[in-house]
Amino acid sequence: MAEREPILEMKGICKEFPGVAALTNVNFRLFPGEVHALMGENGAGKSTLIKVLTGVYSITRGTVTLEGRTHEVRSPLEAQQAGISTVYQEVNLCPNLSVAENIFIGREPRRLGRIRWKEMNARAKVLLKERLHLDIDVTLPLEHYSVAIQQLVAIARALNVEAKVLILDEPTSSLDQSEVQQLFGIMRKLKGEGLAILFVTHFLDQVYEISDRITILRNGEFVGEYPAAELPRIELVSRMIGKALHLLEEMPKAPASAKSGAETVAEAKGLGRKGAIEPFDLRIGQGEVVGLAGLLGSGRTEVARLFFGADRPDSGKLTFRGKGGGTRGIQSPRQALDNGIAFCPENRKTEGIIDDLTVRENIVLALQAHRGWFRTISRKRQEEIADEYIRKLNINPPNPEHLVKNLSGGNQQKVILARWLLTQPKLLILDEPTRGIDIGAKAEIQKLVLQLAGEGMSVLFVSSELEEVLRVSDRIAVLRDRRVVKEIADQNISQQHVMQAIAGV
Amino acid sequence: MFNRKYVPIFVTVGLFALMFAAGSFRYTGFFSLQVILNLLIDNAYLLIAAVGMTLVIVSGGIDLSVGSVIALTTMVSASLVQQHGWPPAVVIPLVLAMGAVFGSGMGAIIHYFKIQPFIVTLAGMFLARGLCYVIDINTITIDNAFYTKAAQTRIHLPGGNTVSVSVVIALIVVAIGIYIAHYTRFGRNAYALGGSEQSALLMGLPVGKTKISVYLLSGLCSSLAGVVFTFYMLSGYGMHAIGTELDTIAAVVIGGTLLTGGVGYVVGTFFGVMIQGVIQTIISFEGTLSSWWTKIAIGLLLFLFIVLQRLLSSGKAAWKG
Known part of the structure; x- marks a missing residue:
């Protein structure tokens, strides 16, 4: 995989907010057909990096190239048009609109300016069924469905924009075990279709289950990029927390022996x-x-x-x-x-x-x-x-x-x-x-x-x-x-x- | 599966049918098409203003300037036609443009300065009302031939029933409102905006343009309502249509639109206006009741609808869980 060209490459990214450096010299690569986990504790700079990618923030220094071209976006809309779609932790769709509308809004099929509801509903149904194996009534408001399904609808919306890069920001945090498996099944399928997926999660088991590669950030700094198979869990944790194991001093602990009884x-x-x-x-x-x-x-x-x-x-x-x-x-x-x-x-x-x-x-x-x-x-x-x-x-x-x-x-x-x-x-x-x-x-x-x-x-x-x-x-x-x-x-x-x-x- | 989102609409339509039926049983001469048509004749201006308000509320906003813009429109029309002798063909497009500019100005302030619509349109309300008195503190009666003709012309329907020109205008506005709300991107964006402005932004929808357009449209509807009101009253006066913004909001809410935005139908608003009309009619048929009873009935109805909406939305949450 390494000899292939990355679809997305971020080099030396710095992002400074007044008085704070949120990102310092961060590198990130994403290849087509891989799931790449972005790891780090709270405040490590994961969200900032994603917001840079999706055009919410502009970078102070560094370069971003998408398919070999310089990628400069100023709004989420521009990022979407460039092929970078994001599904956020909090589902960012409109709960009051129907499932079909949530997928298509802003790009509704029209004739002479008139929205063609029938065509839109039919296309939404096909999209959900064929790409996400989801067979639901697309005319119902989104809020009628569970968070897991809303999450999938958000992915469907992202796919519908001809996405090349899909960012999933903590998509599993409110899903139960079987829903997570359903999501992973879909991620594997999309990966097989050549989509590059950036996956953020706090769950270690999930990282190892689905990811091909891991990038670790700590305190806004780049720690390293590793193939998931070559990074033992203990290494991952110590790199996230920032303590190499061999450097740890054994802390003498005053025994409070009797207390446990x-x-x-x-x-x-x-x-x-x-x-x-x-x-x-x-x-x-x-x-x-x-x-x-x-x-x-x-x-x-x-x-x-x-x-x-x-x-x-x-x-x-x-x-x-x-x-x-x-x-x-x-x-x-x-x-x-x-x-x-x-x-x-x-x-x-x-x-x-x-x-x-x-x-x-x-x-x-x-x-x-x-x-x-x-x-x-x-x-x-x-x-x-x-x-x-x-x-x-x-x-x-x-x-x-x-x-x-x-x-x-x-x-x-x-x-x-x-x-x-x-x-x-x-x-x-x-x-x-x-x-x-x-x-x-x-x-x-x-x-x-x-x-x-x-x-x-x-x-x-x-x-x-x-x-x-x-x-x-x-x-x-x-x-x-x-x-x-x-x-x-x-x-x-x-x-x-x-x-x-x-x-x- | 029965779609729960239509429940408030069915309740509104059912309530209208029920009230009309009750009136028909109680009073002789109540049950006729002409009574319904009179509802439209008397409330055409309210209906027009309420269509604009529906879109504003659906988008998560509010427009308190409606009544004042109506009054200002009557005043400007009366002054230009009566005191300055301008032809109605110039005056009417002019006042409509004035309403649109006024509305979009408020929309722009709401969007660019991120100020609550309540306070911006409240300011707009005082401003427009005050401007009426700059023109004249007294009533200006209109005796222009075009206006009197528009006021008196009756369009004959089969069965000996008649409607005024205003009713035709109002019904066209309702039809256009339904089309805009459900079949145009602008309309759907307004719903998305009301559902979640943050999401709308992240989905890449033109939030600012939509917001400003919604208030522009409401301003336009208000001034058109003002033109129709001028036909109805044949005068311009600073005290016209006081509190109409609240009647409009009441009609929109009774029509099943959520004040929190994102949910509602223009056709619901139509029935919301009709329900207000039918209450007035029942009270006038009763004869012994003061017209203030209309307010009491509308107040009770509003309570009923707000509670109903709360129950429906909490029921929805329970269903999902």
């Missing part, structure tokens, strides 16, 4: 939610820190949300030994709070912090809500609480009347932590508590987690930074492709072990 605080049995996470068992003991490790989209946040009752499970049971001592099920965030479960969500900007309130007001928020709005906390008491936690967590500046929006990310995170600690939870769920904050603050938060666990609080710790999970956790549940694949405890916790589990080798 400790009294169970929360236990999930066969807990699962269709499309989010497959049924899993997970036990959290008192004073234990359980880490969740896995790549983005592997189901980490989903597990955390189920533990808090934020999403409704459709199988299994979650029991919690609450404040009263007895065990009970958790079905809603309200119940979770009442029982002493606190949840710091992933996105502090939108789900946690209230920008225009002061540090003090943000801190007392959860306690006030917990007590009910009519049993107010006196101003004096509020100030005492705020002072106490500002000292405890080392919030800077140490001024309770400072507006939260003027604090750094790390300090905002501490304010949220203070808010939940104040309710004295038995189980604290932290979803990406250190994202986007500086190293010093990270270390402080990690230290705090260990300290809290030492005081008997149980913690469910979710982070995309493996090192951090390793450092704080007594036990690590490894997730891959929305399944809890392995539990690693104490003495076995090492970066190598966890990475192998993530890669599934």
Whole structure:
């Protein structure tokens, strides 16, 4: 395949946004008749690269050639006309229009300006049936069909434009197993017809199942291009995360030995939610820190949300030994709070912090809500609480009347932590508590987690930074492709072990 | 399989039939073709404006300037014909062009400055209404021969029934509206725009052109409605057609068009206008009720339709899941 001419070649691509380099010297080649996976963690620059290709962004430096000619597009329409079609993760079609219209709109068959509905419907039917083996009523609105079928309709639209390059951006993220297989069948067929397919996904199994070649990006930089068959999974994972295995130091981990035998605080049995996470068992003991490790989209946040009752499970049971001592099920965030479960969500900007309130007001928020709005906390008491936690967590500046929006990310995170600690939870769920904050603050938060666990609080710790999970956790549940694949405890916790589990080798 | 997208239309048509039947049983002389034709005669201008509004709402927008543009059209027509002696053959094309320019101006502001249609057309509403008073604060009565002839001419139909010239114009507008909405790329682009502007853009549709054209068309329909209204009232006045934009929106919604855009039919709007007309007729036949009861009935109907649409769309979600 290598001796053939690539249909698409991108060389030395740089894309700079004001103050940020989103892509630096990225190369990418795509041959006809191949499925090429573009891999990378969040923020690696995959979406930016795709947007460059489809004309949403213009490049700062570099060259793009399509079939040997310089490819310069300024809009998605121009990209389509040049033969590059994209199917996005969120189906970008019009749900209110019929299936046939979604395929043809903008290119409807007409006579004297009048749309020929019969011809359009017939052609849509044939196109779907012959190329995608899909036999559906094309006159119904698109929204009547499942996301999987909408996805196929989007592909049909792309094919109808005489596409040479088909970009599939996370097409499988909302499909179930059989739907994924259906999609893969179609991808193989299209590949056989000579179409070049760029495939983006977070699912490693899928990458190896369908791809011929893999390009890895990390932090906007080009890591390498490899034939899929010659790149072991473990290599792929370490290149995405950015740690060559032989360079990894074995991290000495203070053993928290006795903890795994400790009294169970929360236990999930066969807990699962269709499309989010497959049924899993997970036990959290008192004073234990359980880490969740896995790549983005592997189901980490989903597990955390189920533990808090934020999403409704459709199988299994979650029991919690609450404040009263007895065990009970958790079905809603309200119940979770009442029982002493606190949840710091992933996105502090939108789900946690209230920008225009002061540090003090943000801190007392959860306690006030917990007590009910009519049993107010006196101003004096509020100030005492705020002072106490500002000292405890080392919030800077140490001024309770400072507006939260003027604090750094790390300090905002501490304010949220203070808010939940104040309710004295038995189980604290932290979803990406250190994202986007500086190293010093990270270390402080990690230290705090260990300290809290030492005081008997149980913690469910979710982070995309493996090192951090390793450092704080007594036990690590490894997730891959929305399944809890392995539990690693104490003495076995090492970066190598966890990475192998993530890669599934 | 029965296509659920037609449900709101069937409900609208069914409701019209039901109301007409109820009126026919209750009042003698109600059940006649002429009563239906009178509905059209009295509401021709509303029908014309509502066709334009349907496309605007389908595209996900709103046009609050309709009533004011009608008033401005009556005012400009009356002033030019009556006070300046211009021939109607010049005045009518001129006011139509004025409506189109006014509408496309609003559309351009909405598109290029990315401002909500609500606020832009609200400004347009005040502007057009205010301009009426610049021309004259009083009513200008029209006694031009062409206008009086247009007002009084009755076209005779078999069975001794008659319609006015305005009805013919309104029906032609409805026919053109149906054609544009369902058989032209522009029309389908408007639906796509209402379904998802982001998707429409990514599918490579001419979003800006479509958006501006939709408001242009609504402005054109409003000024044509203004011409027909002038035939009906034989006068120009700044207080004409106050609140007509809301009647139009009500008719469009009762006709089964979703205010969120993307779904609706011009023919539904036709029946939406007819339902408003039939309510007025029933109330005038009743004799003892004040005409404000029309508003109450329309208010209740609107509630009914909004709830119906919500139920249908949530039912759809349940079906898919």
